[in-house]
Amino acid sequence: xxxxxxxxxDSKVIEFQDGDTIMDAALRAGAYIPHLCHNPEFEPHGSCxxxxxxxxxRRVSACTQPVTEGLQVDSNSAAINEExxxxxxxxxxxxxxVCPACEKSGACQLQAVAYYAGMLEPHFTHFFPxxxxxxxxxxxxxxxxxxxxxxxxxxxxxxMDGKNxxxxxxxxxxxxxxxxxxxxxxxxxxFSASDKxxxxxxxxxxxxKHRGYDRPIGExxxxxxxxxxxxxxxxxxxxxHG
Amino acid sequence: xxxxxxxxxxxxxxxxxxGNGPEQLLQHLCHIQQRYSFIPGEAVDLLSARLSVxxxxxxxxxxxxxxxxxxxxxxxxxxxSDSITDHMLGSRELxxxxxxRLGVELGVPRADGRVTVDLTSCTGMCDQGPAMLVNGIAVTxxxxxxxxxxxxxxxxxxxxxxxxxxFFRVSDNIQRRDxxxxxxxxxxxxxxxxxxxxxxxMLDELDRSALRGRGGAGFKTATKWGFCRAAPGQQxxxxxxxxxxxxxxxxxxxxxxSYADEVFEGMTLCAGVIGxxxxxxxxxxxxxxxxxxxxNVLQRRRQAGLLxxxxxxxxxxDFDITIHLxxxxxxxxxxxxxxxxxxxxxxxxxxxxxxxxxxxxxxxxTVVNNVETFVAAAQIAAYGADWFRAVGTAQSTGTKLLSxxxxxxxxxxxxxPFGVSIAEVLQDCGGGDAQAVQVAGAAGSTLPPGxxxxxxxxxxxxxxxxxxxxxxxxxxxxxVQNFAHFFAHESCGFCTPxxxxxxxxxxxxxxxxAGRGTEYDLQQMREIxxxxxxxxxxxxxxxxxxxxxxxLDKFPAIYRSRLCDSGYEPAFDLDAALQAARQISGxxxxxxPGETDT
Numbered sequence: 151x152x153x154x155x156x157x158x159x160d161s162k163v164i165e166f167q168d169g170d171t172i173m174d175a176a177l178r179a180g181a182y183i184p185h186l187c188h189n190p191e192f193e194p195h196g197s198c199x200x201x202x203x204x205x206x207x208r209r210v211s212a213c214t215q216p217v218t219e220g221l222q223v224d225s226n227s228a229a230i231n232e233e234x235x236x237x238x239x240x241x242x243x244x245x246x247x248v249c250p251a252c253e254k255s256g257a258c259q260l261q262a263v264a265y266y267a268g269m270l271e272p273h274f275t276h277f278f279p280x281x282x283x284x285x286x287x288x289x290x291x292x293x294x295x296x297x298x299x300x301x302x303x304x305x306x307x308x309x310m311d312g313k314n315x316x317x318x319x320x321x322x323x324x325x326x327x328x329x330x331x332x333x334x335x336x337x338x339x340x341f342s343a344s345d346k347x348x349x350x351x352x353x354x355x356x357x358x359k360h361r362g363y364d365r366p367i368g369e370x371x372x373x374x375x376x377x378x379x380x381x382x383x384x385x386x387x388x389x390x391h392g
Numbered sequence: 393x394x395x396x397x398x399x400x401x402x403x404x405x406x407x408x409x410x411g412n413g414p415e416q417l418l419q420h421l422c423h424i425q426q427r428y429s430f431i432p433g434e435a436v437d438l439l440s441a442r443l444s445v446x447x448x449x450x451x452x453x454x455x456x457x458x459x460x461x462x463x464x465x466x467x468x469x470x471x472x473s474d475s476i477t478d479h480m481l482g483s484r485e486l487x488x489x490x491x492x493r494l495g496v497e498l499g500v501p502r503a504d505g506r507v508t509v510d511l512t513s514c515t516g517m518c519d520q521g522p523a524m525l526v527n528g529i530a531v532t533x534x535x536x537x538x539x540x541x542x543x544x545x546x547x548x549x550x551x552x553x554x555x556x557x558x559f560f561r562v563s564d565n566i567q568r569r570d571x572x573x574x575x576x577x578x579x580x581x582x583x584x585x586x587x588x589x590x591x592x593x594m595l596d597e598l599d600r601s602a603l604r605g606r607g608g609a610g611f612k613t614a615t616k617w618g619f620c621r622a623a624p625g626q627q628x629x630x631x632x633x634x635x636x637x638x639x640x641x642x643x644x645x646x647x648x649x650s651y652a653d654e655v656f657e658g659m660t661l662c663a664g665v666i667g668x669x670x671x672x673x674x675x676x677x678x679x680x681x682x683x684x685x686x687x688n689v690l691q692r693r694r695q696a697g698l699l700x701x702x703x704x705x706x707x708x709x710d711f712d713i714t715i716h717l718x719x720x721x722x723x724x725x726x727x728x729x730x731x732x733x734x735x736x737x738x739x740x741x742x743x744x745x746x747x748x749x750x751x752x753x754x755x756x757x758t759v760v761n762n763v764e765t766f767v768a769a770a771q772i773a774a775y776g777a778d779w780f781r782a783v784g785t786a787q788s789t790g791t792k793l794l795s796x797x798x799x800x801x802x803x804x805x806x807x808x809p810f811g812v813s814i815a816e817v818l819q820d821c822g823g824g825d826a827q828a829v830q831v832a833g834a835a836g837s838t839l840p841p842g843x844x845x846x847x848x849x850x851x852x853x854x855x856x857x858x859x860x861x862x863x864x865x866x867x868x869x870x871x872v873q874n875f876a877h878f879f880a881h882e883s884c885g886f887c888t889p890x891x892x893x894x895x896x897x898x899x900x901x902x903x904x905x906a907g908r909g910t911e912y913d914l915q916q917m918r919e920i921x922x923x924x925x926x927x928x929x930x931x932x933x934x935x936x937x938x939x940x941x942x943x944l945d946k947f948p949a950i951y952r953s954r955l956c957d958s959g960y961e962p963a964f965d966l967d968a969a970l971q972a973a974r975q976i977s978g979x980x981x982x983x984x985p986g987e988t989d990t
Contacts, residue, residue: 196743197887199927209926214743236923240892274896274920275963299885317448318738318885319455321721323895325885330448 658766
C-alpha cells in the first residue's frame with residue numbers, strides 16, 4: 151500500500167495508477183462522483199460538467215482531469231453539490247423531461263443523479279423546445295425530447311460499432327443529435343438494436359421497443375437504492391443483457 | 393452571373409486542387425458556399441463519398457459555422473455587423489431601411505431568391521462602421537445614402553464585384569505608432585539572425601525579451617516555443633491565430649494588411665526554432681478580402697527564398713504556409729477549437745491536457761500564437777531583446793496595439809507601451825465623456841471612471857486589444873444585452889453551463905431590459921453567471937458572463953432603474969400572448985373577467 155501512489159477524494163485516500171483521471175481512480179475504488187456523459191468504456195468527454203470537483207481552488211471535470219500524487223480533490227461539499235444541482239436543473243429545462251410519462255423513469259441516470267444531488271424542482275425557466283420522436287425503426291425508438299447531448303451513442307457508434315450512425319448538428323443551444331441516413335430517419339440507417347450505441351443511453355432518448363415496462367415501477371434500477379450504490383445505467387444493462 | 397458549372401465538376405476541381413483529406417472539408421465547404429450561396433444536398437453526398445466523411449458529420453459542420461448554409465441565400469448575401477459599436481453608429485436603422493427597400497424579412501431569403509439580409513457578429517470594422525459583408529466581402533462606412541445605392545445595385549442585379557470601389561475601402565486608421573508599428577524589418581532579417589546563431593540562442597533572446605502572448609492570456613512565448621520544440625512528434629506545426637473575433641478588436645486586420653511580411657517572418661522564425669515544416673494562418677472569414685493580398689505576399693516570399701525549401705540557402709530549412717479560412721465562429725479563436733476547425737471539423741474546444749504544444753494539429757506538437765505575437769517575435773529577432781524590453785513594464789514588456797471604437801472622436805489603432813493608463817488612452821482618442829470603457833471585448837471587463845487610473849498590462853487590465861468607449865448618454869444595459877446575445881449565439885453548445893446558462897442569462901437580461909425584471913431575477917443572473925464562470929469547459933464559457941457580472945457590481949443602477957416593484961414577475965407576457973385572440977374576438981382587456989382597470 152505504501153508503495154502505491156495515492157490522492158485524497160474528500161477525506162478518503164485513494165490509490166491511482168499512472169494515466170488515471172480522477173474519475174478512473176474513484177470508480178476503481180468504488181467512490182462515487184456523480185456523472186452523466188462519462189462511461190468508462192469510452193474516451194472521456196467532459197461535456198455535462200456534472201462531475202466537477204474542486205482542485206487547487208478551481209473546478210475541473212473529474213472524468214478528464216489526470217490525477218497527481220497527493221492531490222486534494224473536493225467532491226461531496228455543499229457548494230459543489232449545489233453547483234451540480236444547478237447543472238442538472240439546466241439539463242432538465244433544456245429538454246422536455248416528463249418523468250411520470252417516461253418509460254425509463256426509475257432506471258434513468260439523469261433522474262437518479264438528480265435525486266442523489268437533492269434536486270427537487272427544475273428551478274429555471276423551461277425552454278420547452280419542439281423536438282420530434284423517431285419511431286421509424288422496427289426495434290428502437292428515439293425520443294429527442296430527452297436527449298442530454300452526452301454523445302455516448304455518437305461515441306459508441308463511431309468507436310465500437312464502426313457505423314457512425316449519430317452526429318451532433320447545430321450550435322449552441324440549437325445543438326442536437328442527428329441520425330446519419332439519407333432521410334435522417336433511424337430506419338434508413340444501418341442501426342441495429344444489438345449495436346453498442348443502443349445500450350449506452352443514460353436517459354430515455356434511445357428506447358428498445360417491445361419491452362416497455364418489463365420491470366415494474368418499484369423494482370427498477372434506482373427504486374430501492376441510490377445511484378451512488380447501484381452505479382450507471384449502462385453498466386447495469388450490460389449485466390442484464392450482456 | 394456566370395453560368396454555374398455542375399456541382400460535381402466544381403467539387404472535382406476543388407479536390408483536384410486541395411486534396412481529398414477530411415481536413416479539407418471546411419475549406420471545400422467555404423468554396424462551395426461562396427460559389428453557390430449555399431451547400432446543396434448533392435454537394436454533401438459528393439463530399440461524403442470523396443472525403444470519406446459521413447454525410448451527417450458534414451451537415452453538422454454546416455450547421456456549426458454561421459457563414460455556411462443549407463438553403464440558398466441568393467446572388468446577394470448581406471450580413472450586417474451586429475456589434476454594439478455598429479449599433480451605436482446607427483446600424484439597426486440601416487438594416488431595417490435596407491430590408492424595407494428590398495422588401496425582405498431579416499434573415500429570410502427573398503421569394504425571388506435574389507437576396508438575403510441578415511445579421512452577424514462583429515466584423516472587425518468598428519472604427520469605420522456601420523459595416524456589413526456582401527457575399528463575404530467587407531463594406532464599410534454605411535449610411536442612408538449608401539444603403540439607397542446598395543438597394544439600387546441589388547435591384548438592377550449589379551454583381552457585388554462591380555459595386556463602387558470606395559464601398560470596399562478599409563483603411564488602416566493608425567492613430568498612434570510606437571515601437572512595433574514604427575519598426576518594420578527588412579525582409580529576412582529575423583531569419584538571418586536565427587541562421588547566424590542557432591535556435592537555442594534565439595530562444596534565449598526571446599526569453600530575455602519576456603514577450604508574452606498578445607491574444608490576451610499572456611503566456612510567455614519563449615516557453616511555449618520551447619515546450620513545443622521539446623515535445624516528441626513526427627511533425628511540428630506553426631499556427632497563426634488570425635481569427636480575431638472578440639467584438640471591438642480589429643488590430644490584426646492592420647497587421648495582416650500592412651505588416652504581413654512581419655507576420656509570416658515571425659511564423660517562419662518559429663518554424664526554424666521548433667523544427668516545423670508546415671504552418672497555417674487561420675484567417676477569420678470576415679477578412680476574406682485580405683485573402684488574395686496575403687496569397688500574393690506568400691508567393692513573393694517564396695520567390696525571395698524566404699519560404700519553401702532551403703530557406704535563405706540553409707539546407708533542410710523547409711517551411712511553407714497555407715491560409716485556412718474560418719466561417720463565422722467566435723469560438724474558433726480558442727486555440728484548441730481553432731485546431732479542430734483547421735482539421736475541417738466543428739470548432740469544439742478540446743479537453744486539456746494535453747495542450748497544443750504537445751498534441752495540437754493532427755495530434756502533433758503545435759505552436760498557436762496571435763498575429764501580433766508573431767510580429768513582435770520577428771522584430772525581437774531582428775532588433776534584439778534589449779530593444780524590446782526597453783519599453784513597457786517589468787511584467788509586460790513591449791507595446792500593445794489597441795483597437796479603439798465607440799464614443800470617441802478619433803477611433804482607430806493606437807499603439808502604446810504597456811503600462812499606459814485608461815485615462816491617457818481616453819484623452820488621446822477623444823473619449824473624455826466616457827461613463828465606461830469595455831476593455832478586452834465582450835469577454836473582458838467593464839470599467840467605470842473610478843478604474844480609469846488603472847493600466848493596460850498583464851498584471852492589471854489585460855487585453856487582446858479591444859477598447860470600446862461608452863459616453864454618458866449611453867444606456868449600458870443595451871451593451872450588456874448585446875453581449876449576452878452574442879455569447880448565447882456563439883456558444884459552441886458542448887458543455888451544459890455555457891450552452892444552457894448562456895441562453896438563460898440572455899433571456900433574463902432581455903426580461904430586465906423590457907422592464908419586467910425583479911430583484912429575484914438579478915439574483916438568478918448572479919447564480920447562473922457564477923456557475924458558468926466556475927464550471928464551463930473552455931474560456932468562452934468562463935468569460936461569457938463577465939459583462940453581466942461586472943455591470944451588476946459596478947453599474948447596479950442600470951438594472952435597478954428598470955426593476956418592477958413586485959418580488960416576482962413571470963417572463964411570460966399574458967397581454968401580449970392574448971393580443972391575437974383579442975383581435976379575433978373583438979374583445980379588449982377591459983372586458984376580461986376579474987379585470988378592474990380600463
